[in-house]
Amino acid sequence: MPIWIYVVAAVIKSAIVLLVLLTAVAYTVWLERKVVGHMQNRWGPTRVGPFGLLQPAADGIKFLFKEDLTPPHVYKPLFLAAPLIAVIFALTSIAVIPFGNAITLFGYSFPLQITDVNIGLLVILGVTSIGVYGVALAGWSSNNKYSLLGGLRASAQMVSYEISLGLSLVGVLILSGSFSLREIVDVQGGTFLGFIPRWNIFLQPVAFFCYLMAAYAETNRIPFDLPEAETELVAGYHTEYSAMKFAMFFMAEYANMITVACLATLLFLGGWHGPIGGPPIVQAILPVFWFCAKVFAFLFLYIWVRGTLPRFRYDQLMAFGWKFLLPLAMANLIVTAIVVVVK
């Protein structure tokens, strides 16, 4: 393939993925408000557009036109940089996520992925681990005790749960033998006994549970949303933020949710594998459809949990992470390794 086609394809793919991601972020917010609303016997947004579908646009316009306050005693460079760090690293990790098999256009084959690296999983882990700084620095630079507590909680929580997250992924890595997300998905094709799909969730249910818990903690979501616990910390690390800077934290949180959902789909739910049939054009689109459907299901689970569970206390959170989740993930890893060696 000539280099210019490669470059043009990369630019087009990046633009499309970014557009879809930002739209998905906006509509995940809408979905959350709607679903949680119905769970609490309310309607959620209904006024803007049919079913409140234009609510994200209205929110965006409102964020843009709000006054952008910078409180007087903040540490300005970091106060301004923190939301940027958060949102940039949240959006970056989507770059290595594959959405489907390669498609062939004009005689060239284009993988449905911005870039295919053989250490894709490590790239995502690295990028998300850098994303902690956005939250931590926001809390510190705001010069506000609530923000500082939120930032401290967030960094301690994210570092603690990152270990369980990593260990839960190692079981999947042992089964697939590769860091490449594409190869991990390829291993999951086919079925057991003819009807159970060969997804890692059936082989590694404990790892999936650990991943789920650690993912909730990593993205600061209920039941682990201690960094922004509004009953004790006002709004946690983003107490002092307003307008677009606040919206950036908001976008970062939902983009992280989507990344986590994509990763769960790829690692545990079989990626784009699913029943495929019909005319060729449908066959080309179906894998992407299955991928999106699984991501949607995972996001729905997120929202469902938010609508159901209360918030943990901070010592419970830490005890759960270190005394329960970490040993569980390690035990799962040891059992998986033994089974693989014996087989």
Place this chain on the structure above:
Amino acid sequence: MISVHLILFLAFGAVCVAGAVNLLVQRHPINSALSLIAVMAALAGEYLLLGAEFVAALQVIVYAGAIMVLFVFVIMLLNAGVEDRTQGSRVAIVFGIPGMLIGSVLVAWVVLRHSGTGDVEIGALPGPPKTIGDMLFHEFLLPFEITSILILVAIMGAVVLASKPPSSPAEAPTQKVKD
């Protein structure tokens, strides 16, 4: 001959050196920590240029993502302020900076003049995770196991050192303990 490799090397190297110098110049520890993170990220780029992809990923995950988060956490926790210049630091600046300059120029001169080493190609030695894992669990098994004991001891030591000393309830109100 200016190649892509050289341009990228110089770009990452410039970030490294700027970050390292900024670490020295900044007087607030959080700024120093952030410049150190920039150095580490740029070093990950240099590792990628040399082909060491796994090491580069580890550099970002372990160094920038875990160790430096710990540093930033402690700076936030202790509310460390701007450091004050004292007599000792003035002496160190007067003697330390010229000494460092002379030393590094000397090292650079020796390396550049007398090394006689060849060139390194871009991506010269790929270090795929599989090969690294093989080596770790065969040739380097004993050191690997020893580091695991080291880590265990370090965890226990950190817990013992950082946990609050037990104090009798009578003297608790007067004790100046900051959390």
Place this chain on the structure above:
Amino acid sequence: MVPLSYYLVLSGILFACGVTGFLIKRNIIAIFMSIELMLNGVNLSFVAFAAHWHVLAGQIFVFFVMVVAAAEAAVGLAIIIAVYRTRETLNVDQVNLLKL
């Protein structure tokens, strides 16, 4: 094609900056960060030599250095917290008594 010596010089500069920071910094956390900078400088020369001699062991050494750095950071920061608790200062010039 970049000469190996360029990588070594960069590694040397980083190490020298680390040494200087160790000497001129008065904040104990900043001193600790200078040590990390030195370790990073050494890591670069490990990787560069590994690429030059085509021996993967150099990259393995970096792995070990990272493990040691992580252990060191955990213990060192715990010591810093303990020191701050008793002295209420992070300035090394004021931590000059063996016993309070």
